Amino acid sequence: MLKDNPRKSQIVRSSAVPLYQQLYEILRTNITQHEWKSGDMLPSETILMKQFDVSRVTVRQVLDMLVQEDLIYRERGRGTFVAKPRVEQALMRIISFTDDMHQRGIEPKTKLISANLVAAPGDIAKKLRIKTGEELVHIKRLRLGNDEPMSVEDSYLVHKYCPEILEEDFVANSLRSILENRCGIRWAKATQVIRAINAPNDLADLLLIKPKSALLFIERISFTTQDIPAEFIRIFHRGDRYALYNDLKG
Amino acid sequence: MLKDNPRKSQIVRSSAVPLYQQLYEILRTNITQHEWKSGDMLPSETILMKQFDVSRVTVRQVLDMLVQEDLIYRERGRGTFVAKPRVEQALMRIISFTDDMHQRGIEPKTKLISANLVAAPGDIAKKLRIKTGEELVHIKRLRLGNDEPMSVEDSYLVHKYCPEILEEDFVANSLRSILENRCGIRWAKATQVIRAINAPNDLADLLLIKPKSALLFIERISFTTQDIPAEFIRIFHRGDRYALYNDLKG
DNA sequence: TAGTGGTCTAGACCACAAA
DNA sequence: TTGTGGTCTAGACCACTAA
Numbered sequence: 001m002l003k004d005n006p007r008k009s010q011i012v013r014s015s016a017v018p019l020y021q022q023l024y025e026i027l028r029t030n031i032t033q034h035e036w037k038s039g040d041m042l043p044s045e046t047i048l049m050k051q052f053d054v055s056r057v058t059v060r061q062v063l064d065m066l067v068q069e070d071l072i073y074r075e076r077g078r079g080t081f082v083a084k085p086r087v088e089q090a091l092m093r094i095i096s097f098t099d100d101m102h103q104r105g106i107e108p109k110t111k112l113i114s115a116n117l118v119a120a121p122g123d124i125a126k127k128l129r130i131k132t133g134e135e136l137v138h139i140k141r142l143r144l145g146n147d148e149p150m151s152v153e154d155s156y157l158v159h160k161y162c163p164e165i166l167e168e169d170f171v172a173n174s175l176r177s178i179l180e181n182r183c184g185i186r187w188a189k190a191t192q193v194i195r196a197i198n199a200p201n202d203l204a205d206l207l208l209i210k211p212k213s214a215l216l217f218i219e220r221i222s223f224t225t226q227d228i229p230a231e232f233i234r235i236f237h238r239g240d241r242y243a244l245y246n247d248l249k250g
Numbered sequence: 251m252l253k254d255n256p257r258k259s260q261i262v263r264s265s266a267v268p269l270y271q272q273l274y275e276i277l278r279t280n281i282t283q284h285e286w287k288s289g290d291m292l293p294s295e296t297i298l299m300k301q302f303d304v305s306r307v308t309v310r311q312v313l314d315m316l317v318q319e320d321l322i323y324r325e326r327g328r329g330t331f332v333a334k335p336r337v338e339q340a341l342m343r344i345i346s347f348t349d350d351m352h353q354r355g356i357e358p359k360t361k362l363i364s365a366n367l368v369a370a371p372g373d374i375a376k377k378l379r380i381k382t383g384e385e386l387v388h389i390k391r392l393r394l395g396n397d398e399p400m401s402v403e404d405s406y407l408v409h410k411y412c413p414e415i416l417e418e419d420f421v422a423n424s425l426r427s428i429l430e431n432r433c434g435i436r437w438a439k440a441t442q443v444i445r446a447i448n449a450p451n452d453l454a455d456l457l458l459i460k461p462k463s464a465l466l467f468i469e470r471i472s473f474t475t476q477d478i479p480a481e482f483i484r485i486f487h488r489g490d491r492y493a494l495y496n497d498l499k500g
Numbered sequence: 501t502a503g504t505g506g507t508c509t510a511g512a513c514c515a516c517a518a519a
Numbered sequence: 520t521t522g523t524g525g526t527c528t529a530g531a532c533c534a535c536t537a538a
Binding site: 018019020054055056057058061075076077078079 | 525526527528529530534535536537
């Protein structure tokens with residue numbers, strides 16, 4: 001019951017799912033679940049061809065996708081390797097606060113402030129495509145980096161998608177793993193807005209900063225693998241301690 | 251003398267540059283220079299094959315790259331089309347303030363505050379890989395959206411890469427076009443940091459906001475097609491009027 | 501020299517949209 | 520029915536790295 005999607009390591013040729021997508025899921029899982037570690041060499045294209053009985057073009061199509069996501073990199077004449085996570089990931093991929101901090105060389109800690117049911121306000125209901133007043137699980141957490149306040153996160157989860165979630169321990173387990181293991185929910189994508197705001201008094205108190213200090217404020221809607229918007233989250237980062245990094249093309 | 255890279259529309263098979271890169275440059279230019287407009291259908295893959303005498307795999311490799319950049323999209327059974335610019339572009343591609351505003355449905359305007367030579371401070375010199383004290387062109391501009399102050403931009407260009415730039419009209423012409431036409435400089439990529447800060451008094455005055463209002467603060471280093479860091483820019487966006495948007499993968 | 505990734509080809513069959 | 524993009528194959532030659 002724990003896993004909705006049992007780990008596959010075989011390609012099913014009769015499946016309606018294209019071979020390259022099946023192979024993509026397999027390789028991607030090996031990397032994101034840390035079965036292949038950063039710096040590890042992947043099997044060569046020739047070996048992957050034989051192992052999964054697909055053409056080289058198909059293998060390369062999959063590797064291209066993983067390169068595009070910065071999960072692997074290739075070196076001509078040497079091989080293909082698992083990439084080292086970079087802080088730029090925070091603007092590319094849905095990563096946990098814990099992973100984000102580790103990539104920045106900071107020790108993460110979490111303090112649960114509250115976890116309870118609330119009726120969905122109109123604006124959030126609209127974003128989550130539910131009715132105003134439907135039940136939401138509201139989880140408020142203070143995030144610490146090297147034992148200093150770093151961010152406040154306000155999560156709103158659609159309760160009906162994960163009815164038993166309030167019984168869980170949000171400090172011992174990541175919200176991400178609880179959702180995956182208890183509710184079979186995995187995030188496929190998200191859209192977000194990034195703003196700068198002045199800290200209201202309550203947040204300033206939590207973050208140990210002066211009222212009106214600048215905060216990097218992110219609002220994000222996360223979609224499940226079934227393309228259902230199931231979480232709305234507001235993240236308030238201390239402007240003096242948190243920054244986002246990214247690369248632009250010409 | 252105006253163009254350093256004369257427009258190519260032919261593929262040279264004897265060139266050391268791979269066919270797919272040549273084709274990519276041709277198609278990309280057609281799109282970014284607005285020769286093909288948003289919504290236009292591209293020639294079909296079959297036609298591109300014949301027109302440029304390459305295989306379908308090569309054509310698709312190029313189209314895949316353009317899809318990845320959100321410059322085109324494909325519809326099975328219908329064709330391939332030039333994509334409509336989205337506000338998400340601001341976090342993906344180096345776009346001008348003018349284009350950014352148009353994508354947001356806002357009318358852009360610019361007010362030149364100052365343009366002069368300065369000696370490079372140590373921190374900027376380091377980012378631009380030049381010596382402290384070398385000459386920089388400092389251009390300070392106020393950006394308006396629908397006639398209201400939106401942002402302040404502080405550009406620092408390495409003077410020796412573009413010696414005659416101060417003779418130009420920075421209001422009538424975009425900095426981008428001046429650099430390309432007068433100096434042969436085109437941006438290939440950039441790296442940036444995004445923060446939230448409290449507005450200092452001088453910026454608050456320019457932006458017509460209260461001191462300490464939150465600003466979305468971006469510092470960016472832009473690299474030329476020869477991979478030389480030639481510009482450092484600080485952008486201060488009004489937090490109440492400007493936001494960044496993007497999508498994340500799971 | 502052996503093994504790796506980089507580039508390129510010709511050809512096949514399929515699903516889908518529009519006429 | 521025609522033309523479009525989606526998926527997949529087998530095979531070739533090249534450039535580079537490391538032994």
